[in-house]
Amino acid sequence: xxxxxxxxxxxxxxxxxxxxxxxxxxxxxxxxxxxxxxxxxxxxxxxxxxxxxxxxxxxxxxxxxxxxxxxxxxxxxxxxxxxxxxxxxxxxxxxxxxxxxxxxxxxxxxxxxxxxxxxxxxxxxxxxxxxxxxxxxxxxxxxxxxxxxxxxxxxxxxxxxxxxxxxxxxxxxxxxxxxxxxxxxxxxxxxxxxxxxxxxxxxxxxxxxxxxxxxxxxxxxxxxxxxxxxxxxxxxxxxxxxxxxxxxxxxxxxxxxxxxxxxxxxxxxxxxxxxxxxxxxxxxxxxxxxxxxxxxxxxxxxxxxxxxxxxxxxxxxxxxxxxxxxxxxxxxxxxxxxxxxxxxxxxxxxxxxxxxxxxxxxxxxxxxxxxxxxxxxxxxxxxxxxxxxxxxxxxxxxxxxxxxxxxxxxxxxxxxxxxxxxxxxxxxxxxxxxxxxxxx
Amino acid sequence: xxxxxxxxxxxxxxxxxxxxxxxxxxxxxxxxxxxxxxxxxxxxxxxxxxxxxxxxxxxxxxxxxxxxxxxxxxxxxxxxxxxxxxxxxxxxxxxxxxxxxxxxxxxxxxxxxxxxxxxxxxxxxxxxxxxxxxxxxxxxxxxxxxxxxxxxxxxxxxxxxxxxxxxxxxxxxxxxxxxxxxxxxxxxxxxxxxxxxxxxxxxxxxxxxxxxxxxxxxxxxxxxxxxxxxxxxxxxxxxxxxxxxxxxxxxxxxxxxxxxxxxxxxxxxxxxxxxxxxxxxxxxxxxxxxxxxxxxxxxxxxxxxxxxxxxxxxxxxxxxxxxxxxxxxxxxxxxxxxxxxxxxxxxxxxxxxxxxxxxxxxxxxxxxxxxxxxxxxxxxxxxxxxxxxxxxxxxxxxxxxxxxxxxxxxx
Numbered sequence: 001x002x003x004x005x006x007x008x009x010x011x012x013x014x015x016x017x018x019x020x021x022x023x024x025x026x027x028x029x030x031x032x033x034x035x036x037x038x039x040x041x042x043x044x045x046x047x048x049x050x051x052x053x054x055x056x057x058x059x060x061x062x063x064x065x066x067x068x069x070x071x072x073x074x075x076x077x078x079x080x081x082x083x084x085x086x087x088x089x090x091x092x093x094x095x096x097x098x099x100x101x102x103x104x105x106x107x108x109x110x111x112x113x114x115x116x117x118x119x120x121x122x123x124x125x126x127x128x129x130x131x132x133x134x135x136x137x138x139x140x141x142x143x144x145x146x147x148x149x150x151x152x153x154x155x156x157x158x159x160x161x162x163x164x165x166x167x168x169x170x171x172x173x174x175x176x177x178x179x180x181x182x183x184x185x186x187x188x189x190x191x192x193x194x195x196x197x198x199x200x201x202x203x204x205x206x207x208x209x210x211x212x213x214x215x216x217x218x219x220x221x222x223x224x225x226x227x228x229x230x231x232x233x234x235x236x237x238x239x240x241x242x243x244x245x246x247x248x249x250x251x252x253x254x255x256x257x258x259x260x261x262x263x264x265x266x267x268x269x270x271x272x273x274x275x276x277x278x279x280x281x282x283x284x285x286x287x288x289x290x291x292x293x294x295x296x297x298x299x300x301x302x303x304x305x306x307x308x309x310x311x312x313x314x315x316x317x318x319x320x321x322x323x324x325x326x327x328x329x330x331x332x333x334x335x336x337x338x339x340x341x342x343x344x345x346x347x348x349x350x351x352x353x354x355x356x357x358x359x360x361x362x363x364x365x366x367x368x369x370x371x372x373x374x375x376x377x378x379x380x381x382x383x384x385x386x387x388x389x390x391x392x393x394x395x396x397x398x399x400x401x402x403x404x405x406x407x408x409x410x411x412x413x414x415x416x417x418x419x420x421x422x423x424x425x426x427x428x429x430x431x432x433x434x435x436x437x438x439x440x
Numbered sequence: 441x442x443x444x445x446x447x448x449x450x451x452x453x454x455x456x457x458x459x460x461x462x463x464x465x466x467x468x469x470x471x472x473x474x475x476x477x478x479x480x481x482x483x484x485x486x487x488x489x490x491x492x493x494x495x496x497x498x499x500x501x502x503x504x505x506x507x508x509x510x511x512x513x514x515x516x517x518x519x520x521x522x523x524x525x526x527x528x529x530x531x532x533x534x535x536x537x538x539x540x541x542x543x544x545x546x547x548x549x550x551x552x553x554x555x556x557x558x559x560x561x562x563x564x565x566x567x568x569x570x571x572x573x574x575x576x577x578x579x580x581x582x583x584x585x586x587x588x589x590x591x592x593x594x595x596x597x598x599x600x601x602x603x604x605x606x607x608x609x610x611x612x613x614x615x616x617x618x619x620x621x622x623x624x625x626x627x628x629x630x631x632x633x634x635x636x637x638x639x640x641x642x643x644x645x646x647x648x649x650x651x652x653x654x655x656x657x658x659x660x661x662x663x664x665x666x667x668x669x670x671x672x673x674x675x676x677x678x679x680x681x682x683x684x685x686x687x688x689x690x691x692x693x694x695x696x697x698x699x700x701x702x703x704x705x706x707x708x709x710x711x712x713x714x715x716x717x718x719x720x721x722x723x724x725x726x727x728x729x730x731x732x733x734x735x736x737x738x739x740x741x742x743x744x745x746x747x748x749x750x751x752x753x754x755x756x757x758x759x760x761x762x763x764x765x766x767x768x769x770x771x772x773x774x775x776x777x778x779x780x781x782x783x784x785x786x787x788x789x790x791x792x793x794x795x796x797x798x799x800x801x802x803x804x805x806x807x808x809x810x811x812x813x814x815x816x817x818x819x820x821x822x823x824x825x826x827x828x829x830x831x832x833x834x835x836x837x838x839x840x841x842x843x844x845x846x847x848x849x850x851x
Contacts, residue, residue, distance in 0.1 A: 019747065026740050033733065103702065117705075225504075227702075237591060241666065242506050309807040310726065313475065316803075317733055320468040324737050327464060328744035331457040335751030427453075 027372025030325030032379025037318035093258035101228035120212035122219035138185035201228025345436025365421025373413030466792025488640030490571030492713035532563025577636035587662035745831035761846030785828035
C-alpha cells in the first residue's frame with residue numbers, strides 16, 4: 001500500500017513542478033546549510049578523551065593578584081614555575097603532570113645527518129597512564145626517572161619510522177638538541193584534536209601529533225626552552241634574561257593536568273589548592289586571598305574557547321535557517337494538500353479511512369523530504385569544501401564528509417519534512433467528504 | 441477594517457504560519473545583517489599603509505636562547521637598507537596585520553578624562569616604511585629613531601605619532617600636537633608627547649567588539665631591546681623590484697641572524713599586501729556566508745508568503761466574486777488583500793523584533809558579541825514589509841482579476 005502512496009505522491013508532485021521545486025529547494029538549502037555548519041562544529045567540539053574527561057582537571061592558581069587580572073576576572077590559565085613545581089612536589093592528586101612545549105631538533109644517525117626539527121612536550125611519567133597513551137613498544141618512564149632527570153625519551157610512531165625504520169627502538173639512543181637520550185617507549189599514532197593537555201600553547205588544533213615526550217626535569221636541566229606561549233604580569237618581566245630568568249619569574253608558561261577519581265577527591269584537591277595559596281599568602285609571596293579554579297576538562301576547553309565563537313554562531317544561524325525553511329514547508333504543504341480537497345473527498349467517499357489519507361500525504365511529504373535531502377547532500381558537499389575559505393586552515397581540515405554525515409543529512413531532511421507535513425496531513429484527513437462532493 | 445480582520449481570525453492557520461515565518465525571518469535577518477556589518481568593518485576601514493605590495497615584512501624570527509642584542513639587529517636593518525631598490529627599512533617589535541606580538545593598552549589624555557584602548561607599534565623609521573600619510577606635525581627625527589629603548593619602551597617618556605581617530609577621541613578640541621598622552625592610568629605611567637598625526641593605521645588584531653577603536657594606534661620611535669621576536673619591514677622602490685629585493689632580504693636575515701635562530705621555526709617573508717589578504721580572508725568569507733544565509737532566508741520567506749497567500753486567495757475566490765458582484769471595485773479587492781498582508785506581516789515583525797532582541801541578548805551572554813544597535817530593528821521592519829508586499833502582489837492581482845460572474849457559478 002505504501003508503495004502505491006509513493007507512486008501517487010510522485011505523480012502529484014510532477015503535476016505541480018513549480019511548487020514542488022520550491023519546497024525541495026527550501027529543504028535542500030536549509031538542510032545543506034545546517035549540515036555544513038554541523039560538520040565543522042562536530043569536528044571541533046568533540047570530546048578528545050570521552051571515557052576519562054570527567055576525571056581530568058586543570059588547576060589554576062591566582063599568582064598575579066586581582067590587579068593584574070584580565071577583563072574576565074579569571075586567574076591565569078597556566079602556572080608559573082614555582083607553583084607548578086610545588087604542586088608536583090606535594091603530589092596530592094591520583095596522577096598529575098606539569099607540561100610545557102619544547103621544539104628541539106633530532107640528529108638522525110643516517111648518512112644525511114641533517115637535523116630534523118620536532119615538536120613535543122616535557123612532562124612527568126604519570127602523564128602517560130593519566131591520558132591513556134598507548135604504546136607500540138616499551139612504555140613511559142618511572143617516578144625515579146622523573147626525580148633523577150634521567151635522559152630518556154618517548155617518541156611518536158612517525159618519528160620512529162623516520163629514525164629507526166619503524167623497528168622496536170626501545171633501548172636505542174637518539175641525539176636530541178646535542179644530547180643523547182635513551183628511547184624507553186614508542187607511542188602508537190596519537191594526535192588528539194583538540195590537543196587537550198596543552199590548549200594554551202597550541203590553541204587547541206593543528207599538527208600531526210606530538211613527536212616526542214621528555215621528562216620535565218631532564219628538559220629543564222638541559223636548558224630546553226619553552227616553545228609555547230609565555231605570559232608575564234604587567235611591570236614584572238623576568239629580572240634575569242633567558243630560561244633561568246623565566247623560571248625565577250612569575251610569568252606563567254606551564255600547563256598542568258591532574259586526575260581525580262571522585263567528588264571527594266575533587267573537593268579535597270580544591271581545598272588543597274586554597275590551602276596552598278593561603279600558605280603563599282602567609283609567606284608573603286601572594287598579597288591577596290586565594291582565588292583558584294579547578295575545572296574539569298570539558299569545562300576547561302569551553303573556558304578556553306577552544307571551539308571558536310564564529311563556529312558556534314554559524315551553527316546557530318544555520319539552524320535558524322532550517323527552522324524558517326521548515327515553517328515554510330508547513331505552509332506550502334498545507335496549501336498543497338488542502339487544494340486537493342476534492343480528490344480527498346472522492347477517496348474518502350470510496351471508502352478510504354482517515355488514517356489512509358493521512359498516510360498518503362505523509363508519504364508525499366517524505367518524497368519531498370528525500371528529494372530535498374539529495375539536494376542537501378550536494379550542498380553539504382559543496383559547503384564542506386567551501387568551509388576552507390571561511391575557516392582557518394587547521395579547522396577546515398578537520399571537517400570532512402563521511403558516511404555518517406551523509407546518512408544524517410538525508411535522515412534530517414526526511415524526518416523534518418515528515419514532521420512539517422504532520423499537521424497538513426492531519427488537516428487533509430479531516431476534510432468532510434460530503435461537503436466536498438456537494439460543492440463539486 | 442472588520443471585514444479584513446474577521447476572516448483572518450476565523451481561518452487562523454494560514455495567517456499564523458505567515459506571521460511566524462515573518463517573525464523568524466526578521467529575527468534571523470536582523471542578527472545576520474548585524475554580524476555581517478561587524479565583519480565588514482576591518483575590510484572597509486583603511487589601514488593607512490601605502491603601496492601594500494611594495495612593502496616586504498620579515499617576521500617569525502625566533503632566537504635560540506637570549507634575544508639578539510640591539511646592535512646585531514641594527515646591523516641587520518642597516519644592511520637591509522643598503523639593498524639596491526630599498527627606500528626605507530624598519531626594525532620593529534610588532535607589525536600591522538601580524539598578531540604574533542601585540543601591544544595594547546589603555547592610554548589617557550594627560551590632565552583630561554578621555555581614555556582609549558590603543559595599539560602601540562614600536563620601531564625605527566616606521567612612518568617612512570609603512571608609508572603613512574602625515575596630516576599634522578612632523579615625522580620622528582633621526583635622533584628619536586636612534587634611541588635604544590629599555591625593554592619595549594612602554595615605560596619610557598618620549599615623542600609619539602598617533603592616528604587622527606585617536607587624536608580626535610583623546611583631544612576633541614582638535615589640538616593634539618604637543619599634548620601629552622599617558623601610557624596607562626597609574627600615576628607613574630610613561631608620558632608621550634604627540635609630535636605628529638597620521639591619517640590611518642589599523643590595529644593588528646581586530647576583535648569582535650569596540651569597532652570605533654580599530655583605528656586607534658600610536659607609534660613610538662626607537663629600537664626595543666631584549667625583545668624575543670624582532671620584525672623587519674622593507675619598503676621597495678617599485679613593484680618590479682619586489683621579487684629581487686625579497687630574495688636579498690631573505691639572504692641578509694639568514695646570514696645575520698640565521699646561526700642563532702631556533703631550529704625548526706622558519707622566518708616568514710611576505711609582502712604586506714599578502715599578509716593583509718591572509719588576515720582578511722576569514723572576515724571576507726564570513727561576509728559571503730552571512731550574506732548568502734540572509735539572502736536565502738529572505739528568499740524562502742518570500743516564496744512562503746507567496747505560496748500561502750496564493751492558496752488563501754484561491755480559497756476565497758467565490759467570496760471575492762460575490763463582493764465584486766455586489767459592487768466592489770478591482771482596486772478595492774487589491775487593496776484589501778494588500779492591507780491584510782500588511783496586518784499579518786506587521787504583527788509578524790513585532791514578534792520578530794522581540795525575537796531578534798532576545799536572540800541578540802542570548803548571543804551577547806554566551807559569545808563575545810556586542811548589542812544589536814536599535815537602528816537594525818526599523819531597517820529589518822521596512823525590509824520585511826517590502827518583502828511581504830512584493831510577495832503578495834501576484835496573488836492580490838490574481839484575486840482582483842476574479843470576475844463577478846464567479847459568484848453565480850455552482851453554489
